[in-house]
Amino acid sequence: MSVSQGVMVVLRRDLHLAFRNRGDLINPLIFFMLVATLFPLGVGPDPDTLLVMGGGVIWVSALLANLLAMDSLFRSDFEDGSLEQLMLGPQPLWMIAMAKVISHWLVTGLPLTLLSPVLAIMFGLPVTALPAIVATLLLGTPLLSLIGAIGAGLTVGLRKGGILLSLLTLPLYIPVLIIGTGGIDAAVSEMVWSGHLMWQGVLLVLGVTFAPLAISASLRVSISG
Amino acid sequence: MKWTFFHRMSSPKWFYDFSGKCLPWVGVLALGCIATGLTWGLLFTPPDYLQGNSYRIIFLHVPSASLAMTVYVGLAITAGIGYIWKIKLADMAVSCLAPIGASFCALALITGSIWGKPTWGTWWVWDARLTSMLILLFLYLGLVALREAFDSKETASRACAILAMVGLVNIPIIKFSVDWWNTLHQGATIKMTERPSMALEMLVPLLVSIAGFYLFCLFVFLLRLRAEIISREQRTSWVRSLLGAKS
Numbered sequence: 362m363s364v365s366q367g368v369m370v371v372l373r374r375d376l377h378l379a380f381r382n383r384g385d386l387i388n389p390l391i392f393f394m395l396v397a398t399l400f401p402l403g404v405g406p407d408p409d410t411l412l413v414m415g416g417g418v419i420w421v422s423a424l425l426a427n428l429l430a431m432d433s434l435f436r437s438d439f440e441d442g443s444l445e446q447l448m449l450g451p452q453p454l455w456m457i458a459m460a461k462v463i464s465h466w467l468v469t470g471l472p473l474t475l476l477s478p479v480l481a482i483m484f485g486l487p488v489t490a491l492p493a494i495v496a497t498l499l500l501g502t503p504l505l506s507l508i509g510a511i512g513a514g515l516t517v518g519l520r521k522g523g524i525l526l527s528l529l530t531l532p533l534y535i536p537v538l539i540i541g542t543g544g545i546d547a548a549v550s551e552m553v554w555s556g557h558l559m560w561q562g563v564l565l566v567l568g569v570t571f572a573p574l575a576i577s578a579s580l581r582v583s584i585s586g
Numbered sequence: 587m588k589w590t591f592f593h594r595m596s597s598p599k600w601f602y603d604f605s606g607k608c609l610p611w612v613g614v615l616a617l618g619c620i621a622t623g624l625t626w627g628l629l630f631t632p633p634d635y636l637q638g639n640s641y642r643i644i645f646l647h648v649p650s651a652s653l654a655m656t657v658y659v660g661l662a663i664t665a666g667i668g669y670i671w672k673i674k675l676a677d678m679a680v681s682c683l684a685p686i687g688a689s690f691c692a693l694a695l696i697t698g699s700i701w702g703k704p705t706w707g708t709w710w711v712w713d714a715r716l717t718s719m720l721i722l723l724f725l726y727l728g729l730v731a732l733r734e735a736f737d738s739k740e741t742a743s744r745a746c747a748i749l750a751m752v753g754l755v756n757i758p759i760i761k762f763s764v765d766w767w768n769t770l771h772q773g774a775t776i777k778m779t780e781r782p783s784m785a786l787e788m789l790v791p792l793l794v795s796i797a798g799f800y801l802f803c804l805f806v807f808l809l810r811l812r813a814e815i816i817s818r819e820q821r822t823s824w825v826r827s828l829l830g831a832k833s
Contacts, residue, residue, distance in 0.1 A: 511752055515745050519735045528731050529749060532724040533756050536763035543767065564759070575752050582744045 367452035368460045375464035385433065389469045390476060393426035397480050408485050415484030416494065416545030420538050422480075423473050423498060424505060428527050428534075430469045431509040434461060435517040435580065444517075445584055454580060455573035462503075462510045462576070470502030486549060493548030493558075497541040500561040507572035508533050514579030536564060596673045598815045599824050605808045612805045619798030627791035634788075640704040643697050645792060649799035651694035654722060657687035657803065661729075662754035665747035677743035678818060680750065681733060682810035686803060688726035695719055714768035718761050725753050739818060 379386055400418045404410055438444040438461075447457050477498055478491045486494070512530040516522035544557030594600050627645035634641040661683040668676030698716065699709045710716065729746055736742035819825045 511748070515732065515749060516735070518741075521735070525731055525735055528724075529728045532721050532728065532760070533752065535721060536756070536759045539763040539767040567759075571755065575748060579745065579748050582741060582748065585741070 364452050364456060367450065368456050371447065371457050371460040372464050375461055376467065379464065379468045385430075386468055386472075389426040389430045390472055392429055393422050393473055393476065394480070396422040396425055397484075401484075411484045412486065412549070415481060415486045416490075416549065417542045418484065419477055419480050419494060420498075420501075420541045420545070423470075423477070423502060424531075424534055424538060426473060427469055427502060427505045428509060428530060430465065431506075431513050431530070432516075432523045432526055434465050434510060434513045435583075436513075436522070439517045439583070444580070448580070448584060454577035458510065458514070458576040458580065459573050462506050462572075465510070466503050466506040470498075470506055474498040474502055486545075489551065490545060490548040493545050493554045496558055497544040497554075497561060500558065500565050501537050501541045504537050504561070504565050504568045505534060507568040507576075508537075511572060511575045511579055514576050514583060516583075517580070518583040537561070540564065596675045598675055598678070598819055599822075601675055602812060602815050605812055609805070609808050609812075612801055612808065616798055616801035616805050619794055619801055621798075623791050623793075623795030623798050627788075627795060631788050631791055637705055640701065643701045644788075645795045647694060647697040647701055648792060649796045650690045650697065651719065652796060653799055653803050654687060654691035654694050654719065656800075657683055657690060658722065658726070658750075658757070659754070661687060662750040665750040666754075669744065669747040669751070674818075675815075677740070677747070678814045679807075679811055680746055681739070681743060682807055682814055684726055684729040684733065684746070686806055686810070688723065688730060690803070691719065691723040691726055695723060712768070714765045717768070718764045721760055721764070722757070725757075729753075 397418050400414060401411060404414070435444060438447070448454055450457075474495055477494050481491055481494050482488075509526075509530050512526045512533075513522075515529065516526045519525065540557050540560050544554040544561070547554040547557060624645055628642050631642075633639045661680055664676050664683065665680045667673060668680060695716070698719070702711065703709050729749055732749055733742045733746050736745060816825055816829075820829075
């Protein structure tokens with residue numbers, strides 16, 4: 362089996378598993394909507410406030426929903442031993458990790474991105490800002506998956522990994538959040554937002570380059586320990 | 587060139603003996619510098635013409651802020667060395683550095699906040715520097731928490747090493763993005779003033795105090811590292827004979 366075939370097999374298997382478990386697929390989306398709903402309830406329904414907050418709320422909710430799904434990224438494979446078998450295979454571990462990250466993004470990041478215009482309209486953001494929201498999330502959520510996978514790899518062997526995972530990864534998410542919301546803010550105030558998008562592209566390229574190495578290193582530590 | 591020197595340096599036993607000899611000197615020097623710097627700074631320098639006496643917290647604030655950043659860089663580089671060359675001593679050093687760095691980071695934030703109240707009128711401003719410092723504290727706390735979570739010390743060291751290196755790559759990006767965020771969001775809030783060219787009579791005690799804090803940090807680090815060496819090497823014959831000789 363060639364390397365690319367191996368990756369495709371892992372990717373297809375993970376997507377299969379996700380679609381068989383509808384709950385795991387839908388729950389992050391419900392969580393995303395629910396967190397965003399809490400903000401108007403918390404700060405009041407004033408449209409001006411919501412307009413200022415909207416972009417940030419959507420991003421923070423997306424970030425938390427992403428994190429929620431992250432804990433299970435390697436866990437079931439770790440517990441039933443298939444992760445160890447994948448490691449023993451001829452495919453490099455970082456490629457397998459990438460396949461799992463891609464499937465995680467397809468299952469959480471992409472649906473969140475597609476759902477975000479609905480939330481944006483509920484927050485009263487102008488329609489002209491919608492492309493900025495979708496575009497920043499489209500480039501930003503894969504990066505969240507990549508960074509989060511490093512933390513997931515480090516905590517997979519621990520019994521109480523969930524809360525620790527958020528403690529480790531949330532500080533690392535900050536640049537993505539800042540640039541994403543910056544782009545939305547710029548679009549809302551009708552300024553040029555392509556610069557933000559390019560920066561997000563830069564970060565994504567950096568993430569795709571370095572994160573797989575860190576993910577595979579962290580998985581090796583967890584497996585050997 | 588004889589590179590065997592390096593190998594000897596990474597042996598826990600050699601390091602334990604060597605640091606035992608250095609420790610009293612470092613301690614005395616640290617105490618001397620801190621005592622001199624703080625007494626001089628707090629009692630004998632003239633008050634600032636703008637801030638009065640409240641600026642004197644600078645003699646605590648600047649050294650701890652500087653250490654908080656230096657310790658992280660040192661920690662991450664040590665972690666990289668330990669991870670790549672599998673040097674046990676470097677792993678132990680990383681485990682000792684994280685709590686020290688976190689303490690200095692917290693100290694910098696607390697003193698900064700106390701300083702902020704009389705100078706800016708608020709305890710906290712979402713200024714770029716303050717925010718980056720807060721994020722640095724969270725990175726430190728993440729390292730400490732990750733180490734606590736593992737049962738095996740060796741696995742904990744390797745996991746923390748990876749996290750520290752990821753953090754080191756991320757810190758410039760975080761710093762840059764927070765600066766950018768600050769210019770984007772911040773309208774008419776208080777700005778951290780450019781550091782005025784400091785009068786010599788304030789600068790010298792500050793430098794003495796910084797030197798003292800660095801030495802103190804080294805002292806605490808050596809103390810913790812020696813304890814860590816003893817704890818991890820307790821099965822080896824040299825530690826047994828050392829402990830046996832003492833008891």
